[in-house]
Amino acid sequence: MRALTYHGKKDVRVDTHPDPGIVNPRDAIIKITATAICGSDLHLYDGVIPGLMSGDILGHEFMGEVVETGPGSTLRKGQRVVVPFTISCGSCFFCEKQQFSACDNSNPVEKRDISEPLYGQPMSGLFGYSHMTGGYPGGQAEYVRVPFSDVGPIVIENDDLEDEKVLFLSDILPTGWMAAENAEIEGGDTVAVWGAGPVGLFAAQSARIMNAARVIVIDHHPHRLELAAGLGCETLNFREVDVREALLEMTGGIGPDAVIDAVGMEAHGFAIDNMLDVAKQTVGMGADRASALKQALLACRKGGRVSIPGVYGGMTDKFPLGALMEKGLKIGTGQTHVQRYTKKLLGLIEEGKIDTTFLISHRLPLEQAPDGYFNFKNYQNEWTKVVLKPGT
Amino acid sequence: MGLLALARSSAGKHTPTATGNAPGRTARRERFGRYRVVGKTVTVSKPSRDELFAFWRDFTNLPAFMENLNAVRPAGQGRWEWEIVAPGETSVKVVTEIASERAGELIVWRSVEGSSIDTEGRVAFRDAPGGRGTQVELVVAYVPPAGGAGVAIAKLLQREPEQQARRDLRRFKALMETGEIPTSDNRIETEKA
Ligand SMILES: [Zn+2]
Ligand SMILES: [Zn+2]
Numbered sequence: 001m002r003a004l005t006y007h008g009k010k011d012v013r014v015d016t017h018p019d020p021g022i023v024n025p026r027d028a029i030i031k032i033t034a035t036a037i038c039g040s041d042l043h044l045y046d047g048v049i050p051g052l053m054s055g056d057i058l059g060h061e062f063m064g065e066v067v068e069t070g071p072g073s074t075l076r077k078g079q080r081v082v083v084p085f086t087i088s089c090g091s092c093f094f095c096e097k098q099q100f101s102a103c104d105n106s107n108p109v110e111k112r113d114i115s116e117p118l119y120g121q122p123m124s125g126l127f128g129y130s131h132m133t134g135g136y137p138g139g140q141a142e143y144v145r146v147p148f149s150d151v152g153p154i155v156i157e158n159d160d161l162e163d164e165k166v167l168f169l170s171d172i173l174p175t176g177w178m179a180a181e182n183a184e185i186e187g188g189d190t191v192a193v194w195g196a197g198p199v200g201l202f203a204a205q206s207a208r209i210m211n212a213a214r215v216i217v218i219d220h221h222p223h224r225l226e227l228a229a230g231l232g233c234e235t236l237n238f239r240e241v242d243v244r245e246a247l248l249e250m251t252g253g254i255g256p257d258a259v260i261d262a263v264g265m266e267a268h269g270f271a272i273d274n275m276l277d278v279a280k281q282t283v284g285m286g287a288d289r290a291s292a293l294k295q296a297l298l299a300c301r302k303g304g305r306v307s308i309p310g311v312y313g314g315m316t317d318k319f320p321l322g323a324l325m326e327k328g329l330k331i332g333t334g335q336t337h338v339q340r341y342t343k344k345l346l347g348l349i350e351e352g353k354i355d356t357t358f359l360i361s362h363r364l365p366l367e368q369a370p371d372g373y374f375n376f377k378n379y380q381n382e383w384t385k386v387v388l389k390p391g392t
Numbered sequence: 393m394g395l396l397a398l399a400r401s402s403a404g405k406h407t408p409t410a411t412g413n414a415p416g417r418t419a420r421r422e423r424f425g426r427y428r429v430v431g432k433t434v435t436v437s438k439p440s441r442d443e444l445f446a447f448w449r450d451f452t453n454l455p456a457f458m459e460n461l462n463a464v465r466p467a468g469q470g471r472w473e474w475e476i477v478a479p480g481e482t483s484v485k486v487v488t489e490i491a492s493e494r495a496g497e498l499i500v501w502r503s504v505e506g507s508s509i510d511t512e513g514r515v516a517f518r519d520a521p522g523g524r525g526t527q528v529e530l531v532v533a534y535v536p537p538a539g540g541a542g543v544a545i546a547k548l549l550q551r552e553p554e555q556q557a558r559r560d561l562r563r564f565k566a567l568m569e570t571g572e573i574p575t576s577d578n579r580i581e582t583e584k585a
Contacts, residue, residue: 024572105566135576
């Protein structure tokens, strides 16, 4: 099969690989019909993720048709499915608590040795996201092997729903939704969102569905801010205004009730600069990062909520711990528990309450995926989301 | 108190020791007399404690999740022959016998007199608090062989036994909870080396 393959920093190519097969009883093989390039793929592209190796297949947002099933799979050949980027067994303590991204089993034991010392406990396996999260081959390919296929994939019964309408159920839509949920929005609330990338925009859209009175989106790309405005949000360009002052004035001196940091989306958290922070920390050098989060903590009203959608991988210093404690802020965070949200969000898509296709700026055949990476990386204002279509 | 009991237990609730309620082996030392001791605990949410015990008690099941084991075969008279993978495509055979057991709770095995490795292993099964499954604790002690015992064995035992114990136990947990051992391999290539 053909698959987008990592060769080195800023060097991805479409190569030929052996087709995947059923390995474990609960596996299924999916023929990919649509797959997206995620903002976090750019950090793989930039070569800053530890545990990524030349020859690895990328891609963690994908959907397609079931072509083969193991004896323990509940899927049937021919079904259309969207596959969550988090791989979850469905039967461990965490999966039973619906904390799917904390699955205790899906990250193969021999792959856990990098993240375990860093976090205390390793997290779940992810598709196409380095050997730190399991080394699972990704979905920017013609075919993908899906472990625990009885738990993750959501079947799309409605043939009228085209791929583009449901594809983002695999990652960025539930990620944006969980970010808004973690902001614990109440009617009448003002919510500020840092970052008008895919997750920030979907978080803003979700916050509006959850009845936030106002949603204010902060970024510097004019076109991305236009997309936010198109969702009914107010916008702030941080190149042009003092964000903290502007937010305070816009909220009558109170500050937003909830703040969402969707900026440091880098790498679902594993960027090497974060890792370096750890090293710097141990030799006593300061590392000054997480600036959006620090700004958000200061801007948030007293007793407000802080939502951090799966962003950071290492440590940081000069953290405004005092603001967090003294103002009594509540923090919600974590890698997305995708499987918890897919069914509900599919319902909202079918009812026409959520349409995520506004984000898609470019559609390319799989063979042109390297161009997609290059342009998504270098022209962020215009290239807001790339969907790859294998087989076209 | 036996060697492994010492390494294993939190010294009981009535006998305060240097390690408080922590397992003795987590003390900052690696050797108990001549023995090197490694041990790990996992919590397995399903199936029941009795079923976990029964799976383990059939030693022929162990190679399914223990990376260093090629096979375990019954050797008669309640003994088992363990075929352990050693570097350089060789293997080492160790015969063990059950030193003690309590149904659903504990299995202790020990290498018989004259084995190439002097080793003792113990696996304990306890109810986790709050009905959250079973805590499974594996403790293995062995005497690192001196020169005469063969380079292969020495090398084998240097292959990070602590890491092996941790990985083996987690594979056991995955196999029990999910019915399979997760892997990112995209196809079935070869049998395990
Ligand atoms: Zn992603
Ligand atoms: Zn799980």
